Amino acid sequence: MTSIKRKSASNGAAQISDNAKTKQLQLEAFTEPKAPLLTTNQGLQIPDNHNSLKAGPRGPTLLEDFILREKITHFDHERIPERAVHARGSGAHGVFKPYKSMVQYTSAGFLQDPDIETPVFVRFSTVAGQAGSADTVRDVRGFAVKFYTQEGNYDLVGNNIPVFFIQDAIKFPDLVHAVKPEPHNGMPQAASAHDTFWDFVTLMPESTHMLMWTMSDRAIPRSLRMMEGFGIHAFRFINAQGVSHFVKFHWKPKLGVHSLAWDEAQKLAGKDADFHRRDLWEAIDSGNFPEWELGVQIVDEGKESELGFDILDSTKLIPESQVPVQLVGKMTLNRNPENFFAETEQVAFHPGHLVPGIDFSNDPLLQGRLFSYTDTQLSRLGGANFHEIPINRGVCPMHNFQRDGIHRMTIPKGRVAYEPNTLANGTEFRVDGAAQGFQSYPEQIESPKIRARSPSFDDHFSQATLFWNSQTTAEKDHIVAAFRFELSKVEVPDIRQRMVDNLAHVDIKLATRVFANLGISPPDAKAAAGRLGFRDYRITNKVASDEALSMLGKSGGGVKTRKIAILLADGVEPATFKPIVQALTNAGAVCKFVGPHLGTVSTASGKQLAVDHTFGNMPSIMFDAVLIPGGAQSATALCAIGDAVHFVLEAYKHCKTICALNEGVKLLASLGLTAGKNAEQVALPAAGVLVADARKVPEGQISQDFIAAIAQHRHWDRANVEAVPA
């Protein structure tokens, strides 16, 4: 591995190699050594950690017990304020490698050489909920990446949705207050389905495009490993010659982009609140390292007006069919944190953490963010020295004359804490504006000071329409259902009305479908146009639809790490499923035996087969597909177990692949999916429901069909889903 030589002078601070974070060296220096005996924080051995010091074995506890007091005091202070937003998060370490040099566009060192591996730490999060809230709620996901580069830390602090609710950061506190639990009763937790959120967004038509995304399945990802990431704002790439290009950043997951079903997401929130965190942890732990490709859309400075909308408006995206995404590198997450608090909780991201070669645009949302992050971290992390916390330290030398403050860790030597000086070595003296280090792009600005929004931000609906037009039928159905669900939770009918009136400006069919079961009047585009905040300005999209906006066009990823449940009961015939399990395992899927109880079940030949989970402790929502093996006795037994029947019903409702072998087809009868009687039952056609007689069909064929069906992720076009009462 090569490393970039830093151009700026070092004051002799310990040189840390560029792979220090990758190899965990830097963090290891701060990990606690294993010690055989407990001590106090001062290192004093504690002889008894079970009893406080008392005046006699039955007497009162003595104030003198400094061991007790130290322990309780530390406990009393072990919570820090959670993040104001994005409080619920999961982190992982990894590496980033560029595919090629981006020298043409940027001088950023970590994007120059395919041999340079840059350590990263990533934190995924939800936005609205508190730290203990559930993972699978309908929400935007944060996607924040810290690159520990040789030129300083670079943070790409994005989301899994490429646009945002608001155009100007001054509205951020209002947006967050509106979506958070309502102040009078503290409800609901981690949910946008309540009056204050919809009251706010319906009065802010600029949020309509983002609402289309959050009502889509993008807001309920199957896995953090299966979602895209976006930097959202236009940034600048600056090359060594000082030439600037606008750039939008993308993360494209190698496992494809996949979602949960809404009913499933809600149930998971109760049955496994840690579903996404566990999924990420287990994948990394088992060596299935998630990967994303970094993509960039590059727009020449000066040509941005040709896009047809304002590149500085964060409620707009650049359609990929207009400006293709170039894939420029790959990120691999390959190590779980050692300690959730020390790393995932204490990490401090900031869109203002830049490296030379990357700069901001004037997006007013981004500009406000540049103030917010350090400001909030000052209180969240308790002072000005949080850059010294191990997870936040860079891997290149750091030196300045900022001093003191709570919990200062480093010990600067000497009497000089100012610049210029002659009393120390004086090498820091820099007023020459030399080309080294970070250079702000010298954009020409001559404008009146004004508190206003550019008229080019007035178009609020055209890209919401583009998004709608780009969805498949199933995706449109899910968006309609999500709007209906959310708005049906809104108590004030006027708010519901405002939303469908706004939607009439997106697509009248959409608005009419949403309105249908909300007990309000039909959508009225004119009424919306008369309301506060409405701007009568609509641009014509350069593209009518864009397949990159549909999730279904981004499936893929095969069956790697997909979880398959094999339903067991006494009398099961292992020969029916063994080759299929082997084929699935070879393809990277994870097969689990699910039965009525832990321990073992007896096979048809009397052997014992170990059960991994029960129908109750691992319901179908925790799996991607179901296999019902053959065995007359086991099929009859499964039909009599309510939880097993529910398992299959639910998997059917959530459009998962189901494969029934031999007599296992009996269980499908509970779905009304078979015709005929008893052993002659025949499966009725349903997308993603496979039935096979393993005695007649070659086993290789069954495995192949099953794997192909699972790889489709879900069969959203499956019939009769609404009728299933799971």
Ligand code: HEM
């Ligand atoms: C495009 C719009 C935005 C995106 C993509 C975004 C993304 C994020 C992400 C990913 C995090 C979590 C970082 C982590 O995991 O630690 C975060 C936290 C935060 N964001 Fe934003 N955000 C946006 C807009 C804003 C705006 C406009 C403000 C305020 C003006 C803001 C204020 C904050 C604050 C205060 C935190 C908590 C930071 C901490 O305590 O460490 N964000 N944001």
